[in-house]
Amino acid sequence: MLIATFNVNSVRQRLEHLLRWLKLREPDLVCLQELKCLDEAFPRAEIEELGYQVETHGQKTFNGVALISKHPIEIEHRGLPGFEDEQARYIEGVVSIPAGSNQPGSALRIASIYFPNGNPIPGPKFDYKRAFMAALTDHARRLLTFEEPLVLAGDYNVIPEPRDARYPENWSGDALFQPESRSDFRKLCALGFTDAVRATSDDPGLYSFWDYQAGAWQRNNGIRIDHLLLSPLAADRLMETGIDKAMRAEDKPSDHVPVWCRLR
DNA sequence: ATGCCTGCGGTTCGCAGA
Numbered sequence: 001m002l003i004a005t006f007n008v009n010s011v012r013q014r015l016e017h018l019l020r021w022l023k024l025r026e027p028d029l030v031c032l033q034e035l036k037c038l039d040e041a042f043p044r045a046e047i048e049e050l051g052y053q054v055e056t057h058g059q060k061t062f063n064g065v066a067l068i069s070k071h072p073i074e075i076e077h078r079g080l081p082g083f084e085d086e087q088a089r090y091i092e093g094v095v096s097i098p099a100g101s102n103q104p105g106s107a108l109r110i111a112s113i114y115f116p117n118g119n120p121i122p123g124p125k126f127d128y129k130r131a132f133m134a135a136l137t138d139h140a141r142r143l144l145t146f147e148e149p150l151v152l153a154g155d156y157n158v159i160p161e162p163r164d165a166r167y168p169e170n171w172s173g174d175a176l177f178q179p180e181s182r183s184d185f186r187k188l189c190a191l192g193f194t195d196a197v198r199a200t201s202d203d204p205g206l207y208s209f210w211d212y213q214a215g216a217w218q219r220n221n222g223i224r225i226d227h228l229l230l231s232p233l234a235a236d237r238l239m240e241t242g243i244d245k246a247m248r249a250e251d252k253p254s255d256h257v258p259v260w261c262r263l264r
Numbered sequence: 265a266t267g268c269c270t271g272c273g274g275t276t277c278g279c280a281g282a
Contacts, residue, residue: 010271061273062272117281118282119281211282
């Protein structure tokens with residue numbers, strides 16, 4: 001069961017990259033962010049042709065999230081419950097995993113989340129970032145009571161630790177690396193979530209985003225801000241993780257690359 | 265010190281991103 005998160009930075013601009021990657025990686029479940037289009041403009045047919053069910057929560061110009069699944073998925077929320085928001089940043093569903101040769105059928109809950117950037121600081125955008133994270137944490141606390149495999153995946157717009165940036169000092173004044181942002185992320189994790197990538201590697205240099213500007217990719221000036229948080233029952237099944245950084249070297253890439261985990 | 269780049273809307277520049 002391969003589960004990935006990928007901020008595409010416009011699904012229409014990135015459709016060919018996405019289709020190529022889906023064929024290569026063959027993920028079971030993909031969380032997309034920054035669709036930058038309405039639901040009716042989403043390139044649904046091309047993805048369905050590869051055998052995926054497509055569920056979107058789009059918005060004109062900005063934001064937008066989607067879940068695409070090889071297995072039947074039922075959407076439970078479009079928009080973060082308990083958080084009035086005009087911006088499309090949250091979609092949650094339950095995936096039915098068919099019975100395998102040596103295990104029974106099961107269910108997995110998944111959310112694709114695009115957290116606010118929060119710059120500049122201080123200001124209303126940073127307040128909004130923190131309010132979103134607080135509401136997400138409240139919702140996650142409720143979800144954990146269901147005691148089911150749960151994956152909260154997406155672009156968190158948080159650099160958890162200095163080792164998650166090539167040049168952490170460059171981010172000292174940025175909303176992505178503020179003590180409050182990092183503390184909010186730790187509090188979410190402390191509910192009982194496992195950061196899948198960090199559960200499988202202590203390596204520095206694990207990045208998921210490189211800015212388009214100033215040759216950030218060429219200089220490996222990256223940060224790790226796309227995360228897969230696993231509930232205890234999901235973490236119990238964690239086998240391996242990966243970051244498909246080769247996608248950043250393609251022509252006209254997203255500034256993010258896919259991050260994935262494999263659950264047994 | 266600032267902008268560098270990219271996408272979008274809607275016109276050729278402003279906003280947002282991170």
